[in-house]
Structure formats: C-alpha cells, structure tokens
Amino acid sequence: AQKVTQAQTEISVVEKEDVTLDCVYETRDTTYYLFWYKQPPSGELVFLIRRNSFDEQNEISGRYSWNFQKSTSSFNFTITASQVVDSAVYFCALSAHNNAGNMLTFGGGTRLMVKP
C-alpha cells in the first residue's frame, strides 16, 4: 500500500518569507513517481513537478525548489520569497509505475496562506 503524509495542515507566512512544505511517503514499489500539485482557491489542480524514484537531483524553477531524499522518503517543496499569489493548498502525490496501474495517492494537503 502507498501512503503520503503532509504533516503541516496549514502554514501562514508574511510575504517575502521563505516557506518549506514537507512531504513523506511510503511505498513498496522500487519504481515510482512523486508529484506536487497546487490547488488555488478557484479549485483547479495545477501540476508543478514530477520526480521519478531514480532521480534524486534537486530541482529549482524560479522561486520554487524541491528536495528529494530517498533515504528519508521525503520530497519537500520550498517557496522562496513567497507572494500572495502563492496562497493555495499544495498536494504531494505518489504513483507507482507498474502494471497494476498508476493512480495518484495524495497527501492530505497543506494550506499555505501568504499575508501581505
């Protein structure tokens, strides 16, 4: 069975602060993908990043960066110099890549509130 845990249910920061969203996962599969999705107040789910289990390189995209550590089964997401538009619920998700299907298992989400 797969499980994704986002221990932080809500985080509140002031604009321009850096913030890190934690994600811990469990899986018995050796090949899997990890994802982050953003859900703004309008409700859609926006894809941010995908990482496969063989690629532990950290990634940076503008103000966003991701730290994947297989040894601790974590895939954390950092927003640098947060902005009000970053306010949203962020979901970490996991999918196995096998013949049994690749449905996404989501964490409970972290609601980020960025205050001006």
Add this chain to the structure above:
Amino acid sequence: AAGVIQSPRHLIKEKRETATLKCYPIPRHDTVYWYQQGPGQDPQFLISFYEKMQSDKGSIPDRFSAQQFSDYHSELNMSSLELGDSALYFCASSWNQETQYFGPGTRLLVL
C-alpha cells in the same frame, strides 16, 4: 496548449437523481482518470481507462459507472445520488503513464 475539458462545470441535483459528467482528455493522451474530492479532503481515485479499456478501479461506489468512448472522451455516470456525493469531480489524462494533467473539475451539489 490544449488542456483537459470537463463539462458541466457545476451541477445541482436532487437526492436519488442521476448525473453524467463528461471529460475530454488532452489530444493523444492514452489514459483517463477520475477522482473525487470531498470538501476539505484530498482527491480520491475512482477509476481509470487506458486505450478505452478499464485499467484500474479505486473506491468507486457501485452506483457509479464510467466508460471511455472511441473518440477517447470519458463519461462518469452517477445514479441514486446521495448527499455525500456532493464533491468536486476531477478528470485527468496522461500519456504513457506519466504526468497526470487535471481538468478544471465538475462541482456537484446534491440537495
């Protein structure tokens, strides 16, 4: 770039009625997924189709059924609606089991 299209965007039904949600995947994507997101919850996988065949099944109630048609669009049919079915229903599509891209969702309210 083309995105996943879902219709309708909003739907209000009475208890025990039926509802049909439609999904048009991104062109050339071979897999369609359906998810249900209750208020304040994370999305839960319902069912998926690969090349028009059901490929996986999650926590989909027996009152719900789905299919994928020859033009790759998919429909989720929901019968005997209950108050607890009120949720945001997402369709997603992917190619080669890679990244799932989500549609804007259908917000269903059962009264």
